[in-house]
Amino acid sequence: MLRLRLSTTLLLAATCLLFRAGSSVAMSTERVVTCSPGSHNVHRLSCASGVISVQTALYGRADTETCSDGRPPQQLANTKCSQPGTVDVLRKRCDGMSVCELTTSVVRTSDPCPGTFKYLATNYTCFPAIHLVICEHSVGQLYCDEGQVIVVYGADYGRRDQTTCSYQRPASQTQNVYCLNPTSKVAESCNGKNRCIIKASNSVFGDPCVSTYKYLEVAYTCQCFSLNHHNFILSGSSDTMLCCRLNATLLLAATGLLMISGFSRAQPLIPLSTNTVITCDTADNVQRLSCESGVIVVQRALYGRLNRETCSEGRPHNQLDNTHCAQKGTVDVLKKICDGKKVCEINAQVVRTSDPCGGIYKYLETSYACFPAVRTEACESSFANMQCDEDRVIFVYGADYGRRDPTTCSYRRPAAQVKNVHCSRPTTKVAESCNGRSSCMIKASNSVFGDPCVGTYKYLEVAYTCHFPAIQPYH
Structure with missing residues (x-):
């Protein structure tokens, strides 16, 4: 019998250790403050991973320090100034997005405290989704x-x-x-x-x-x-x-x-x-x-x-x-x-x-x-090297030879050689050569894969994973 090495995540899931019903663990917590006025000042919420979930939002003033540079005391005195409905506006626009940009004009539908210098402050968390x-x-x-x-x-x-x-x-x-x-x-x-x-x-x-x-x-x-x-x-x-x-x-x-x-x-x-x-x-x-x-x-x-x-x-x-x-x-x-x-x-x-x-x-x-997969790219005339641990073997999910964007494998190449981004040919040759092996090298070249777009500098993209080999049954 083969003992599979389970990840920590899977082990915890399998044993249900201290799982809290309905909880979504926040990946990070952020606060963004944008001073107003300035109709073009951008209020930007972003999550490197996961999606935005707005927790609180204030348009107004809650203290005398925030956005106070160069402002006279009378514009900072009212610290109980907030426009109702601000958090609802932010949630409607930003919840579920990885990046959300807006200006204070989207919440400045009225003036909750004339004469007071206001700001937009948003607290949000990033949740897996x-x-x-x-x-x-x-x-x-x-x-x-x-x-x-x-x-x-x-x-x-x-x-x-x-x-x-x-x-x-x-x-x-x-x-x-x-x-x-x-x-x-x-x-x-x-x-x-x-x-x-x-x-x-x-x-x-x-x-x-x-x-x-x-x-x-x-x-x-x-x-x-x-x-x-x-x-x-x-x-x-x-x-x-x-x-x-x-x-x-x-x-x-x-x-x-x-x-x-x-x-x-x-x-x-x-x-x-x-x-x-x-x-x-x-x-x-x-x-x-x-x-x-x-x-x-x-x-x-x-x-x-x-x-x-x-x-x-x-x-x-x-x-x-x-x-x-x-x-x-x-x-x-x-x-x-x-x-x-x-x-x-x-x-x-x-x-x-x-x-x-x-x-x-x-x-x-x-x-x-x-x-889950390992992704690797090899520029034309280079070799793609696929490697697994000694006790595992390669399984190729898919491979393409050609070009799908102007930036990959473009260093010092003439613009004419990278502009065709509709040159992509799926190929089974990587799977045929590498499946079942613990390591495999294959050359990204026209001689192996043919030339899907003459005059374009191409590259090979491979997605693969490493598996334990099957146990052969007794006959």
């Missing part, structure tokens, strides 16, 4: 393990950058990056549920910027039920001691009994997170798979139709009737393109090589998990 992005016209699923419920930190519908959900979209549809619409609808729909499906669409959230292709960002966590109360706990203040019910995967992994078939290896199946995304097959709608931590491993994928409800809005009945429609090979295409990446954007065109059911309105549904 699951971060989900759903492109417009797609459906995403929030879900938790058995015995836990969803608590939404925050959600936004709109666009904050030009790259998210941009695959093959016209530039005019992604250039408005000041389209932000915080929404409480996700929390209202999903809080307290074990699973929740939400659609990123104007019909649900309104249209904050007409003609811009938008996306929904959600930050949420999974918290345990309180056995002493009939609702879930939103804060960590409860002293209720509860051992959450561990799901079967975690229990089996903790005892080292869970094995994966196929490649000869033993692997605890402990994904960091699991997600399902559904994208309606219209024009160039984008499907986005992403892992905040770890890398993507596609579990299942469907292009077709299995029910009459999904992507049915505005569709006649005859386009929904065939509920046994599935194109073969879809999961293989998705795995080839997305496995081993942190972010993968596609549309149905990549799998729409034929029509499995003529006249039926179809959709692309992908379920994937995020697994």
Whole structure:
């Protein structure tokens, strides 16, 4: 019998040592103060890890020292000045985001104390969270393990950058990056549920910027039920001691009994997170798979139709009737393109090589998990070196040869050699060469992988993990 070395986190989870029901351990606590007036002074909240959760916020004055430089005493005398509702404004705008920038003008809707020099002071904490992005016209699923419920930190519908959900979209549809619409609808729909499906669409959230292709960002966590109360706990203040019910995967992994078939290896199946995304097959709608931590491993994928409800809005009945429609090979295409990446954007065109059911309105549904992995890059003509401990072997999640950004492997290269960022070719050659070995070197070169973009300086990206080899059964 093989004894697996369990991480401290897994051991604690497996034994349920002193687990506090509903508590989310803050990763850091911060305070930001911005002096007012100055309509362009920026108030910036940020979390290096996790997401923002605003605790308190004050617009006004609570002491005579803060923001007092050069101010006469009469502008500092009133220390009981605060504008009601400030914390609600900050929470609506910032909760659930990793970075939140605003000016005092967003809270300065009235003057709570004329003649007093005011400031905006915010106390916030950074909490671990699951971060989900759903492109417009797609459906995403929030879900938790058995015995836990969803608590939404925050959600936004709109666009904050030009790259998210941009695959093959016209530039005019992604250039408005000041389209932000915080929404409480996700929390209202999903809080307290074990699973929740939400659609990123104007019909649900309104249209904050007409003609811009938008996306929904959600930050949420999974918290345990309180056995002493009939609702879930939103804060960590409860002293209720509860051992959450561990799901079967975690229990089996903790005892080292869970094995994966196929490649000869033993692997605890402990994904960091699991997600399902559904994208309606219209024009160039984008499907986005992403892992905040770890890398993507596609579990299942469907292009077709299995029910009459999904992507049915505005569709006649005859386009929904065939509920046994599935194109073969879809999961293989998705795995080839997305496995081993942190972010993968596609549309149905990549799998729409034929029509499995003529006249039926179809959709692309992908379920994937995020697994811990080692990532390595090797510039063209260099070697990628994969190394595991002596008692473990390499398992490659995915590899790509080409170029996906202008900065990687760009030192002193001519601009013409790094400008093509749409040159990326998934390859199985790394897995074929390295799987099952404790160490492996492979050269990033056209002679090994072919040349996906002549004239571009390329690099090899590999995502892999180290496993214990499987114990061969007696025959």
